[in-house]
Amino acid sequence: MSTPTAERHLRILHIEDSELDHQLIVAQLRRAGLSIEVQRVDSLLELESALRQPWDAIISDYNLPGFSGLLVLDMLRQRQYLMPFVLVSGEIGEDTAVAAMRTGASDYLLKNNLARLAPALLHAIEACESERARVAADAELLKSKQRLHELAGHLQTSVEMERAAIAREIHDDVGGSLTALKFDLAWIARHAKDAAVQQRVNSALETVSYAIEASQRIMHNLRPAILEQGLVAAVQWMANRFERRTGILTTTRTSHEQIQLPPGVPLVAYRTAQEALTNISKHANASKVNIELSVDSGVLTLEVSDNGQGIAPGDLAKARSFGIRGLHERAATVGGWVDLSSSSRGTSLILSVPLQAEAAAQFGDDHSHTEEHDPSAWGSA
Known part of the structure; x- marks a missing residue:
């Protein structure tokens, strides 16, 4: 359990060029019952040195020799210091006060009204600690999501x-x-x-x-050997087989007859199209399917659309919609993403995968596979 702010010892950096004003502020804080250790600096050189130490808060004058409180705020922001910052000045205009708050100041007050200093300082410290906790929680959540993506990718590869x-x-x-x-x-x-x-x-x-x-x-179904002929040939073969099996008219369009892709991408695109066609045959009640495969501006795009009855919004939000989640996770293993849209006129699923510049530029008759190890590639049968 954390110590209440008012009961702990606080280290405060005071940026002030007047020793008298410094003593007044220190006396005001101690009169409010705070246990404090205060260091005063009045130059940028001293400030640079002081910022290397840990502080619980910063109290700063606005007008200082050669710089201002706004400059200090810019320094803190550039260094990404999340620090309680209270601006105290003999006189400060409303526009300046607003600019200070937008720049990152926790609070501001005039030197002739120091009675509010202690409560303002304590509130700034508590707010800053809450923000630090939120930032730490967000960072941990991001790490957790990254670990889940890595696990999903490992499971897909396995x-x-x-x-x-x-x-x-x-x-x-x-x-x-x-x-x-x-x-x-x-x-x-x-x-x-x-x-x-x-x-x-x-x-x-x-x-x-x-x-x-x-x-x-x-x-x-287990091992799409047709991928050895390239993604375009594999998708066309899958579309023809789907049309023969289901009787649903299936049209395939592609921007290139042959596409050289980075390792792992063809399999992801193939499985995405396979999952989309499976869902169409089971649920869409469609009579027509369009498949488009293209590479433009270094991005591979696969779109599978139908003219079926669409997907109800509630179905997309179901807790056990693992098929849709699996598509997102599979795409993420190669740095891509999936967009799914649906209406009463049909459903469209789009897979987008950014490609390496050199891979995106390589088209033609060369189907030789890269020597780089691809854990999701098929071995020789």
Whole structure:
């Protein structure tokens, strides 16, 4: 529990060129019952030296030899010192007082009315300590948010790496075994003479063929190998597959046929489009979808829009809207953000990712991957 301001020992820096006025102010504060230690300075050189020490508050005259109280306030602001500052002057105009308060002064008063000095000083110290606590809390909140973003990015990367590992196992083990089984069944079908055996073998071949197709579909969902052909090709392939599967007319437009992107960005864009199309097929009741992919002014933009029934505002604010939150967190892993807008005429989801200048300028036929390690990139199958 903090000590009440009036009961603790206060270190005060007094900027004053008159020794008599200094003694009057010190006497006034001690008469008010404050335990204080006061140091007087009257030059910029002394002030520079004194500011290296810790102080509970600063009391300053306005007119000083070669400088003013406003100059002191500017010095404190430039150094980002959050310090209680009470301006005391023999005479101070209203405009000057207003300028001082805007510059950061806690309070101001005249030297012929020092009775208000102690309460004003205590109030300034308490207000400043509250502000320091708020600033510290904001800084801690910012650190906490940053740690959460880092954790979300780590989890996203871990999920993608696990998906890649599972896809490789399905391809190598399950896919290989099913293919071998299909060859064996085909051999039996060619050599079997009994009609009943032929019928059962053909039925088994159909089942195995379906299992192979299912395993391929699962691998595509787990590990979008199409990304090796570039983001544009992957999005176009996804759009065509979505249109065939759902019957929803899907149009894709792009500013470049091929785009060279920094590591991690293609996968984020692909997963964002995939999540958007999944939500459209489940909830939008749409008949038309537009996908636009472009790079302009060093920013990659992916927009997926539909003409469906839209999203209710309450749905966006649901505590368990993890899909939408996941899109925001995924975008943040590559320094991007997601904008979602919806009305009764449809929904639009926009992913924006600022790119490095050199990466944004590289377009053409070169699809060679960077040598930099990308923890979310796919390994070779």
